[in-house]
Amino acid sequence: MKVIRSIQDMKQLMRDYRTQNKQIGFVPTMGFLHEGHLNLMREAKKENDVVAASIFINPLQFGPNEDYENYPRDEQADVLQAEKAGVDVLFIPTVADMYPNPMLIQLGIKGRTDVLCGRSRPGHFDGVLTVLTKLFHIISPDKVYFGLKDAQQTAVVDALIDDLNFPIELVGLPTVRETDGLAKSSRNVNLTEQERGEAVWLYKGLQHGRQLIRRGEQNPDKIIHDVTETMNHHISGNIDYVELLSYPALEPVSSINQRIILAAAVYFERARLIDNLLLDKSGEIITRYS
Amino acid sequence: MKVIRSIQDMKQLMRDYRTQNKQIGFVPTMGFLHEGHLNLMREAKKENDVVAASIFINPLQFGPNEDYENYPRDEQADVLQAEKAGVDVLFIPTVADMYPNPMLIQLGIKGRTDVLCGRSRPGHFDGVLTVLTKLFHIISPDKVYFGLKDAQQTAVVDALIDDLNFPIELVGLPTVRETDGLAKSSRNVNLTEQERGEAVWLYKGLQHGRQLIRRGEQNPDKIIHDVTETMNHHISGNIDYVELLSYPALEPVSSINQRIILAAAVYFERARLIDNLLLDKSGEIITRYS
Structure with missing residues (x-):
């Protein structure tokens, strides 16, 4: 498994894969991987030639009262687990590379966000839309995988891909559960x-x-x-x-x-x-x- | 020259070109082509394997007091001129295909728009950003060509490509002028x-x-x-x-x-x-x- 940390290197690598006509599956994550993420990666592996995953704790999607600094991180464990789950390229960009300057371009969504968890997280999905658009452009995947545990995020990504004609297929996969039914988290x-x-x-x-x-x-x-x-x-x-x-x-x-x-x-x-x-x-x- | 009118057909055709590793240049226009557009097309032809151009009068970038209905149109002449200028694929989508539903996703830009012509056209560039993002995703060009006559638009596209990491090179070419120096328009x-x-x-x-x-x-x-x-x-x-x-x-x-x-x-x-x-x-x- 390749671990790539610069946007430029990642773009070049993905361009090489496309030149070879590889079909690319992508699993975006914020790291601290659990069975839910690994399930997405294993499924992506079945359906694509190359699986790219990303680990990026996106500051833009944290509100002022949400604890970006204390979001759990365990990169070493993540790297081992991602490789075991079949990931071919793990992209771990820095905040400085992703947001070298304050963003001029603003992304937002009307609807789908003032319900469920979105109601108490104003602006959260604007940050999600921004980082995913950037990652989609860096990686140019054919398919992108999300867990339906966060079904609202999947609905927002569905709008993003549809409205902006991204040449990407969205795949939402079911929540992975403990034996008694509790959703893994x-x-x-x-x-x-x-x-x-x-x-x-x-x-x-x-x-x-x-x-x-x-x-x-x-x-x-x-x-x-x-x-x-x-x-x-x-x-x-x-x-x-x-x-x-x-x-x-x-x-x-x-x-x-x-x-x-x-x-x-x-x-x-x-x-x-x-x-x-x-x-x-x-x-x-x-x-x-x- | 192929004339394509559906998004689905266009996506498929461009995917085929990419499978053949063709380098794609793209010239977006609102039609009623003049020497400025044709110059972009000829230049794109020199630098790419395939030149795609689009004709789409984007309702989203017209203000309530701007005359979308009366914007000049001459598709027949445009088709002939584009072909002569070396365009390989001319994409002429319908409004219904481009905007099947009201947009949920909103694009905007902070800065670069409250000066020059943008000052008197609030919201104009939001519409430009939206349609270009859609066209970029449908066509997936390697390079996109704009005339520097509308230098503000080029500056806005520059921010779009940079901030969102589009895998596209922006090329701005100089204003084409009459012999006495007047900009063609x-x-x-x-x-x-x-x-x-x-x-x-x-x-x-x-x-x-x-x-x-x-x-x-x-x-x-x-x-x-x-x-x-x-x-x-x-x-x-x-x-x-x-x-x-x-x-x-x-x-x-x-x-x-x-x-x-x-x-x-x-x-x-x-x-x-x-x-x-x-x-x-x-x-x-x-x-x-x-």
Whole structure:
């Protein structure tokens, strides 16, 4: 596996791959890799000649009250894991190379961001759009892989690629889960033993909502209410939100007649956990979004 | 010459060229081609394996008081001229294909736009940035060609390519002029005979400013003053602006110690004409900006 740290070197290497007509898959990350990232990399390896991944903690997507400095980093472990997962090129640019000057060009998005986690992170997705556009231009991938755990980010990238005609196929892959169903997350280690027992009810609550849909329930409010009740009954933490929205538009729906996302976020003592299910109109889980 | 009208077909064709490792030059236009455009196409032909050009009158870059509907169109003549100038692929997309839905993704720029012509066209360059980003993604050129007649647009594209790491080389080529020096423009036909005689003083006024710089004048205000005087003396129309700015940052300068643009715009009865000189610090004309 090649580790590349300069934009210029990365552009040149990717140009060489394209000259050889290699199909390129790309997995952008902020490092501190877990099973979710590695799953994306392994899947990309199956579908492409070359897998590029990036590790870049993008300062532009952190708000003033969000802790950019303390975001977890473990480059040495990441390099080993990425190589094992089949990554051919790992791009680890510096902030100085990515943002040599204050940005003149501004990217933003209307819609898809004032719901779910975006509501409490104003400006976050502008930073995501900017860094991804830069990475897409540096790497020129044929396919790009995102985890559906952060389904809102995937919806935003979907708009970016569609609206700006990027010659890139977006692939969204399902959340990787523990055996009991809890979504894997680097934040799970911050749960107490009791909380870890409760946390599975984030998933079980969403699954309860899904069962309602499968049994024909059409009223989003009723589903949201029952999911919230279920979670409240089993979880001591505070529920931040339970939402049911169209996907990828992320707009309220009046009945379940299209692809929807059922999503929730819960505050535990030292960790805020999120989870979601992406469902078709009959309540079947969508296992690959593209 | 191929004429392509759908985004999907264009993407496929350009992908085929890249598979054959062809170097691609691109000339974006709004049609109604004149010698300035054809010069870009001929130059692109010299430097690339394949020349793609586009004709698209972009509604997004017209303000509410600007006449999108009446923008001049002559597709039949354009097709003949583009072919003669060496264009291999002429892309003429529809508005419906370029903007199938209202844009969610918003592009903008801080700086470079609140001077020169941009001052009176708020939002214009957001539309330019959006359409060019889309065209760059559809066509994936190695080089893109712009005329320095619209030096502000070239400066904005320079920021776009730089800030977002587009794998594209920007080439700015000098204004094509009539034998007396008047910049070629489709608007020149709207000049009366008397105005046509006066109009050359737009160019001669800028050249006077250039001579001052060559003779060592360092004070931008003095240069702007003398250029304005010269134009006022010979031109009956109203001067919109005479500006001297750094290039491509387009910021005021306190002395001539860097690359600058000396630019002017004049209102005649039925035509607003613009012109500029792009100069190095000793007053030499820059004949290729990249």
